Amino acid sequence: MSPDARRDAFNGDAYPYLRAATAGLRHHSRAQGAIDEPSASSRAHLDALHAHLTALHRLVDQAADRTRPExxxxGRHLATAHARLWQAADSVHAAFHLVPAAAEDEKCQPDRLPEGPPFLTICxxxxAAVHAIRRKTTAADLAS
Known part of the structure; x- marks a missing residue:
């Protein structure tokens, strides 16, 4: 990495999309905390959270691969984070299937949706995340 690239990375200019995603998460967390009545998470909320976790899982996987040789x-710490992100995504996926479907999900007509029914997109x-984690992580690593 060139000195200019390192300087930009330290200044935060190298990862604008990651900063924007983090700001979005902070905003969402504050908005969730501002709601007076406690309510269970919806399937849409868990689906969005799962999408974020799996994207972060891929990002940490790439960072571990690039960091490990040097x-x-x-690299080992990033590999541990990679496994923990998988565990979080797996738990969110399991929670998604335990939350009852909303009325609009029951009326879903999969033939009208090019990506299939909403519950299949999270699956x-x-x-895809399962295949990625199985290539690089043993069952013992995931269980620890």
């Missing part, structure tokens, strides 16, 4: 200890995303 800095093995840091397809989760299946």
């Amino acid at each position: 800095r093995p200890a840091a 397809q995303r989760h299946l």
